[in-house]
Amino acid sequence: MANDTSVSAKGGSTRFGRLRAYVADVPLLAWLLGGLVAVLLEQTVGDTLADLVGLPKVPVLFGCMIMLKEPTLIPSALIFVALVYGAPILLLGKLMARPGNWMADRMTSWPIAIPVVLHLVLLYAIMHFWADVSLYRMLTLRLTLIAIMLTLSLNLINGYMGEFSCSHPGFMALGAYAASAVMVLFFVNDRLFGEALLPEYLGPFIFPAALVLGGIVAALGALLIAIPSFKTRGDYLAIISLAFLFIVKSLFENLQFLGGARGIKGQPDYADLPTVFCWTVLCIWIINNFVRSTMGKALNAVRDDEMAAEAMTVNTRFTKMVAFLFAAFWAGIAGGLFAHTVRFINPGTFDLKRLAELLAMVYFGGLNSVYGSIVGAVSINLLGEMLRPLALYKWIVIPLLLILVMIYRPTGLVAFKEFDVRKLIQSKRKPEDEV
Amino acid sequence: MRKGLLLVVAILVVGLALSPCAWAKSKTIKVGINAPITGDIPKVGEGSKYAAEMWLEDIKAAGGLQVGGEKYMVEIIVEDNESKPESAAKAATKLITEDEVLAIVGPQASSQAIPAGEMANNYGTPMISPWSTNPDTTKDRPFVFRGCFLDPFQGPVVANFIKDEFGFKKAAVLYDIASDYPKGLAEVFKEAWENINGPGSVVAFESFTTKDADFSSQLTNIISSGAQFLFTPQYYNEVALIVQQAQELGFKGPIVGSDSWGSAETVKLCGEACYGLFFSTHYAAAGATGATKEFIERYEKKYGYTPDDVGALTWDALRLVQKAIEDTGKLTGNLKNDRVAVKDALAKIKEFDGITGKMTFTPEGDPIKCAVVVRISEKGEFEFYKSACP
Numbered sequence: 001m002a003n004d005t006s007v008s009a010k011g012g013s014t015r016f017g018r019l020r021a022y023v024a025d026v027p028l029l030a031w032l033l034g035g036l037v038a039v040l041l042e043q044t045v046g047d048t049l050a051d052l053v054g055l056p057k058v059p060v061l062f063g064c065m066i067m068l069k070e071p072t073l074i075p076s077a078l079i080f081v082a083l084v085y086g087a088p089i090l091l092l093g094k095l096m097a098r099p100g101n102w103m104a105d106r107m108t109s110w111p112i113a114i115p116v117v118l119h120l121v122l123l124y125a126i127m128h129f130w131a132d133v134s135l136y137r138m139l140t141l142r143l144t145l146i147a148i149m150l151t152l153s154l155n156l157i158n159g160y161m162g163e164f165s166c167s168h169p170g171f172m173a174l175g176a177y178a179a180s181a182v183m184v185l186f187f188v189n190d191r192l193f194g195e196a197l198l199p200e201y202l203g204p205f206i207f208p209a210a211l212v213l214g215g216i217v218a219a220l221g222a223l224l225i226a227i228p229s230f231k232t233r234g235d236y237l238a239i240i241s242l243a244f245l246f247i248v249k250s251l252f253e254n255l256q257f258l259g260g261a262r263g264i265k266g267q268p269d270y271a272d273l274p275t276v277f278c279w280t281v282l283c284i285w286i287i288n289n290f291v292r293s294t295m296g297k298a299l300n301a302v303r304d305d306e307m308a309a310e311a312m313t314v315n316t317r318f319t320k321m322v323a324f325l326f327a328a329f330w331a332g333i334a335g336g337l338f339a340h341t342v343r344f345i346n347p348g349t350f351d352l353k354r355l356a357e358l359l360a361m362v363y364f365g366g367l368n369s370v371y372g373s374i375v376g377a378v379s380i381n382l383l384g385e386m387l388r389p390l391a392l393y394k395w396i397v398i399p400l401l402l403i404l405v406m407i408y409r410p411t412g413l414v415a416f417k418e419f420d421v422r423k424l425i426q427s428k429r430k431p432e433d434e435v
Numbered sequence: 436m437r438k439g440l441l442l443v444v445a446i447l448v449v450g451l452a453l454s455p456c457a458w459a460k461s462k463t464i465k466v467g468i469n470a471p472i473t474g475d476i477p478k479v480g481e482g483s484k485y486a487a488e489m490w491l492e493d494i495k496a497a498g499g500l501q502v503g504g505e506k507y508m509v510e511i512i513v514e515d516n517e518s519k520p521e522s523a524a525k526a527a528t529k530l531i532t533e534d535e536v537l538a539i540v541g542p543q544a545s546s547q548a549i550p551a552g553e554m555a556n557n558y559g560t561p562m563i564s565p566w567s568t569n570p571d572t573t574k575d576r577p578f579v580f581r582g583c584f585l586d587p588f589q590g591p592v593v594a595n596f597i598k599d600e601f602g603f604k605k606a607a608v609l610y611d612i613a614s615d616y617p618k619g620l621a622e623v624f625k626e627a628w629e630n631i632n633g634p635g636s637v638v639a640f641e642s643f644t645t646k647d648a649d650f651s652s653q654l655t656n657i658i659s660s661g662a663q664f665l666f667t668p669q670y671y672n673e674v675a676l677i678v679q680q681a682q683e684l685g686f687k688g689p690i691v692g693s694d695s696w697g698s699a700e701t702v703k704l705c706g707e708a709c710y711g712l713f714f715s716t717h718y719a720a721a722g723a724t725g726a727t728k729e730f731i732e733r734y735e736k737k738y739g740y741t742p743d744d745v746g747a748l749t750w751d752a753l754r755l756v757q758k759a760i761e762d763t764g765k766l767t768g769n770l771k772n773d774r775v776a777v778k779d780a781l782a783k784i785k786e787f788d789g790i791t792g793k794m795t796f797t798p799e800g801d802p803i804k805c806a807v808v809v810r811i812s813e814k815g816e817f818e819f820y821k822s823a824c825p
Contacts, residue, residue, distance in 0.1 A: 065533075134532045135528050135531070135558065136529045136532045139524065139525055250613065250644065253612065253644070260618060261614055262545075262569060262571070262619065263615070265550075266571075341521075342520055342524050342550050343524075344520050344524075344549045345520070346546050347613070349520050353474075353519070385525065388515070392472065392473065394515075
């Protein structure tokens with residue numbers, strides 16, 4: 001019990017602080033195991049349990065939707081969530097803390113790739129079993145992962161580089177159209193492009209190439225903006241990139257061989273969860289490495305003081321160009337995945353509303369931070385779905401949250417935080433425990 | 436701390452015992468409405484929602500839906516698609532897998548109906564889009580139907596009507612190239628007109644881009660081309676501008692429109708300039724008779740304005756769903772089989788007597804139905820003028 005007082009003193013006297021202190025020694029590995037057990041539990045006994053507590057079916061997004069729709073079901077939903085998610089994750093996490101820490105310690109001596117892959121496999125398994133329960137979850141999850149890619153790539157420009165770019169939906173459109181055109185041309189019998197040119201079994205192999213092509217097209221588009229706008233300083237990029245967004249939209253509206261205003265439909269269904277997951281992980285990995293490299297630091301230097309950076313031998317123009325094109329490339333890939341998830345695109349999909357949504361995710365989550373991008377994309381996407389029962393009021397609640405975040409944390413929820421994989425997966429055991 | 440925990444548990448247990456769903460699962464048929472409640476076209480979403488509410492009232496007044504000797508309660512679930520394609524797909528998937536609806540009505544606009552139809556068809560749920568005119572919505576999708584006629588039908592209707600009514604030879608078209616509906620219809624109309632009057636009879640084929648407000652250069656071209664009339668398949672806000680500017684520039688011929696004119700806003704914005712003009716549409720509110728009149732009067736009384744075509748088409752789509760459910764003869768309780776049964780029943784419907792005309796579905800899921808040519812009267816009402824059938 002003597003231990004208890006010291007913990008509560010460290011974690012603050014609030015109940016939340018105590019909980020935090022209680023789980024402080026749980027490594028990520030144990031959390032993931034707990035999560036895995038929770039989703040497996042939901043899949044096996046979820047229906048029975050839902051029946052038992054009087055829910056019509058397994059609550060799809062942590063019970064939020066059903067609680068808002070039927071306030072009388074709040075207790076049932078809370079019990080369900082506590083039993084299926086809360087208890088297993090907390091108990092198992094705590095129980096596995098020791099072996100988990102031991103394992104994490106062991107793994108520090110191995111090449112970093114092995115523990116990372118192990119964690120990713122666990123994470124994927126959780127997502128897979130979680131989304132397996134309902135097709136709606138599956139679709140929401142895929143779109144959320146794509147949103148993470150978009151947010152992160154936009155954060156590269158708006159956060160790390162400190163410029164204000166408005167052309168992200170345009171890059172997304174370029175990627176989406178390029179990838180869709182290739183895939184529909186080669187693999188779909190379609191009104192627009194006629195008969196499929198290649199046999200269907202080649203599709204999954206060409207798909208990554210089509211996505212990369214989409215990324216490259218988007219990067220080329222970005223080059224068009226980058227050349228004139230990085231000759232100037234300040235707010236010009238915002239204006240030029242906004243103009244670019246309109247140009248792209250109007251371009252696709254007028255390109256009749258790409259469907260014009262009617263858009264392209266019937267993209268083959270290749271953007272399944274494993275594919276989207278792999279691309280998202282790749283995107284986070286590469287962008288995270290980029291921002292932590294010398295180039296990334298140079299980018300931060302340019303943001304903080306361009307003159308000083310130049311004086312310190314940073315090639316500011318080149319740095320900005322590379323980052324901008326790089327961000328556009330990932331936006332293009334995300335656009336391609338988006339097109340193959342929704343399986344329909346038209347120019348109207350990539351308009352100012354999309355821009356507002358992306359900017360909201362970036363600024364909500366936090367500038368200059370990989371964590372922030374993930375938090376922003378996931379929370380805005382999930383909130384958008386969870387608050388569906390509120391109908392119109394959803395559009396009061398979400399903006400209100402945004403305003404609150406802007407007041408109390410002007411740079412976003414988790415801004416300026418470095419994403420260090422080693423730190424994330426390391427053992428959480430405190431040194432004094434080892435004695 | 437312990438006391439607090441006990442209290443929470445006690446509250447949860449009491450709440451659990453009182454929760455309505457805990458003890459009885461009643462027999463309910465759920466119908467989903469996938470509508471643009473927010474976004475670009477909220478008026479369309481509102482019309483759909485109101486029509487659905489009225490339909491539900493009718494069902495409730497009848498004590499439920501009679502299927503094979505059993506009464507079922509009906510529940511309507513309205514889902515907002517924010518007039519975004521991916522949101523429409525999400526809403527459709529939610530209705531199908533979470534709310535477990537038997538059938539879906541909506542989305543209305545094609546850019547949402549195409550992705551939502553994909554989901555409905557993949558997951559075997561019948562869906563009727565009341566308003567979508569893009570052929571892709573129902574193409575190769577046995578589970579997807581629509582409630583309105585298609586552009587390839589409407590274009591020739593307008594062309595034939597003008598030929599018969601005025602005997603004109605030279606046509607001008609003004610349309611929004613960036614919006615799929617006007618563009619598609621403009622092209623169909625051009626083809627139909629040239630079929631009647633020979634190539635080159637469309638003397639001006641002018642376009643603009645969404646949110647343009649000044650059409651003087653296009654209209655000047657049209658006037659100098661010597662066109663006898665102007666066909667413009669635009670939405671109400673543009674119609675007002677186009678008609679007023681054309682008359683200011685001295686265009687004398689009639690201006691003709693399509694079903695996108697059929698909103699109460701058209702006359703409100705356009706005023707007297709629009710009186711006496713014609714457009715083709717799904718139904719005429721003024722001078723309607725029978726069930727149509729009854730629907731319009733009920734709607735006006737309840738919501739305070741005349742329903743536009745979306746409301747009427749949604750009403751018909753819901754009645755179609757109702758008829759299909761009744762026609763199945765028996766619901767097994769197995770949702771998957773019941774959905775297939777409803778789809779089959781929908782496909783079999785012949786000569787359905789809707790308030791927007793009689794309908795029979797083609798194998799594609801598109802209805803064969805008549806169009807109405809409406810004249811905007813001197814009182815600003817949409818008057819029935821003529822009907823044109825395939």
